[in-house]
Amino acid sequence: MRISKGALLVVIAVLVPVIVELRTALSWFGIELSILESLGLGAVLILGLVLWAAWPPNGDAETDPSSSN
Secondary structure (H helix, E strand, C coil): CCCCHHHHHHHHHHHHHHHHHHHHHHHHCCCCCCHHHHHHHHHHHHHHHHHHHHCCCCCCCCCCCCCCC
């Protein structure tokens, strides 16, 4: 993993109110999001974050960056 599980949980916990407030901020510019659209946006962002965190940093799961030849 790119970050620890605890850090991932903290980032997700911070992302939730950001998504809620993003709905409010977008309404200032005349962009209205329904609650369902906000939930969908949040799910996509959290899924993307989890996929990024689980993906190996260099794209090669076999290589250990701490080992040297």
